[in-house]
Amino acid sequence: xxxxxxxxxxxxxxxxxxxxxxxxxxxxxxxxxxxxxxxxxxxxxxxxxxxxxxxxxxxxxxxxxxxxxxxxxxxxxxxxxxxxxxxxxxxxxxxxxxxxxxxxxxxxxxxxxxxxxxxxxxxxxxxxxxxxxxxxxxxxxxxxxxxxxxxxxxxxxxxxxxxxxxxxxxxxxxxxxxxxxxxxxxxxxxxxxxxxxxxxx
Amino acid sequence: xxxxxxxxxxxxxxxxxxxxxxxxxxxxxxxxxxxxxxxxxxxxxxxxxxxxxxxxxxxxxxxxxxxxxxxxxxxxxxxxxxxxxxxxxxxxxxxxxxxxxxxxxxxxxxxxxxxxxxxxxxxxxxxxxxxxxxxxxxxxxxxxxxxxxxxxxxxxxxxxxxxxxxxxxxxxxxxxxxxxxxxxxxxxxxxxxxxxxxxxx
Numbered sequence: 001x002x003x004x005x006x007x008x009x010x011x012x013x014x015x016x017x018x019x020x021x022x023x024x025x026x027x028x029x030x031x032x033x034x035x036x037x038x039x040x041x042x043x044x045x046x047x048x049x050x051x052x053x054x055x056x057x058x059x060x061x062x063x064x065x066x067x068x069x070x071x072x073x074x075x076x077x078x079x080x081x082x083x084x085x086x087x088x089x090x091x092x093x094x095x096x097x098x099x100x101x102x103x104x105x106x107x108x109x110x111x112x113x114x115x116x117x118x119x120x121x122x123x124x125x126x127x128x129x130x131x132x133x134x135x136x137x138x139x140x141x142x143x144x145x146x147x148x149x150x151x152x153x154x155x156x157x158x159x160x161x162x163x164x165x166x167x168x169x170x171x172x173x174x175x176x177x178x179x180x181x182x183x184x185x186x187x188x189x190x191x192x193x194x195x196x197x198x199x200x201x
Numbered sequence: 202x203x204x205x206x207x208x209x210x211x212x213x214x215x216x217x218x219x220x221x222x223x224x225x226x227x228x229x230x231x232x233x234x235x236x237x238x239x240x241x242x243x244x245x246x247x248x249x250x251x252x253x254x255x256x257x258x259x260x261x262x263x264x265x266x267x268x269x270x271x272x273x274x275x276x277x278x279x280x281x282x283x284x285x286x287x288x289x290x291x292x293x294x295x296x297x298x299x300x301x302x303x304x305x306x307x308x309x310x311x312x313x314x315x316x317x318x319x320x321x322x323x324x325x326x327x328x329x330x331x332x333x334x335x336x337x338x339x340x341x342x343x344x345x346x347x348x349x350x351x352x353x354x355x356x357x358x359x360x361x362x363x364x365x366x367x368x369x370x371x372x373x374x375x376x377x378x379x380x381x382x383x384x385x386x387x388x389x390x391x392x393x394x395x396x397x398x399x400x401x402x
Contacts, residue, residue, distance in 0.1 A: 010248045038253040047212045049246040052239040
C-alpha cells in the first residue's frame with residue numbers, strides 16, 4: 001500500500017514493526033491517532049520515549065523500574081528469604097497478580113536456548129548466584145516456562161546451587177506443559193506457587 | 202494489572218487506548234519496544250508526533266498530505282473532470298490501490314448519521330458543493346460505504362447537485378451490502394469503479 005503522504009507512511013511503517021500488527025491494522029491505528037487531540041498524541045509519543053530514556057533496570061532483581069532499586073526490592077514487608085527466578089518482566093507481573101507470593105524476584109532476561117545461541121552467560125545467572133551467596137536466602141523458586149528452555153535453565157542453575165544449603169523448588173506442574181508462563185490463568189498460577197515441589201534434576 | 206513501574210504503566214495505558222488493543226497485547230507491544238534500540242523507539246515516537254505537528258490536510262480534497270496541496274491534487278496527469286467522494290483517508294488509499302481511477306477525490310471526513318448526531322454541516326459537504334461550482338467537473342462519483350449512513354449522505358448530496366448539469370454516479374453494488382469500504386478486496390472495488398451506475402435517489 002503506497003501512501004500519498006510520507007508522514008503517514010512513516011507512522012504506519014512504525015506500527016507495522018510491532019508483533020502481530022499488520023499493515024491494515026497499522027493504518028487503522030494511525031487513523032485513530034489522527035483523530036485524537038495533539039496533546040493526547042504527544043503524551044503517547046512521550047510515554048514511548050520514556051521507556052528508553054527514563055526506565056531503569058533494578059540493580060538487584062533486574063526488573064524494569066523507575067528507580068535504581070525497584071518497588072518490590074525496596075518493600076520492607078517482602079520476604080527476603082525467597083527469590084523467585086523468572087524469565088521476563090511480564091512473568092513478575094503475572095505472579096504479582098496472583099497475590100500468592102510475597103518474596104523477591106530475579107529476572108533472568110531470557111532462558112538458556114542452544115537452538116537460539118543463548119548460553120548461560122547471556123542471561124543473569126552469574127548475577128543470581130552472586131546474589132544467593134551474598135543474601136543467603138532460604139529458598140530459590142524456579143517460575144520458568146514449562147518447556148525445554150525453562151527446564152534446561154532450571155537444571156543448569158540447580159547444578160550451580162548444589163553445594164549451597166538452600167531449598168530449591170519449582171512451580172507445580174499445574175501449568176500446561178509447553179505453555180508460556182504469561183498466558184497461564186491466575187488461579188492455576190497462584191496454586192502452582194502454593195504447591196511448588198522440591199526440584200529434582 | 203498493577204505494574205511496578207509508572208513509566209511502564211503509562212506506556213501500556215497509551216497502547217491500551219488504541220482500538221482493538223487490550224491490556225495483555227499492550228503489555229506485549231511495550232515489552233517489544235523495551236527490547237529495541239533507543240534510536241528505533243525514538244523514531245517511532247517522532248513518527249507519531251509528526252502525525253499531529255507536520256501532517257496537513259489538502260486544502261482542495263481534505264486528504265492527509267505533507268503539503269497544503271496533496272500529491273493527487275498536484276498531479277497534472279489526473280483527470281480533473283471527475284471527483285470521487287469518499288468518507289475517509291483510507292478509502293482514498295483503497296481506491297488508489299485498485300489503479301482503476303485517475304480522477305480527483307473529495308474526503309468528507311465522515312458520513313451523515315443522525316444516530317451519532319452527525320449532520321451535513323459536520324462533514325465537508327458545503328465545501329464539495331463549492332468545489333463543484335468552481336471547478337465544474339463532469340462527474341461526481343459516490344464511493345461511500347454501502348450502509349445506511351453512506352446511502353443517506355449520497356442522497357443528501359445528490360439532492361444538492363440536482364439543479365447542476367453534472368453526472369452523478371455511485372459504485373456498483375458489487376460491494377457487499379452493509380460492508381465497510383476499506384475491507385473490500387481490490388478486484389471487487391476496482392470493478393465497482395468501472396461498473397458505476399447512474400445515481401438514483
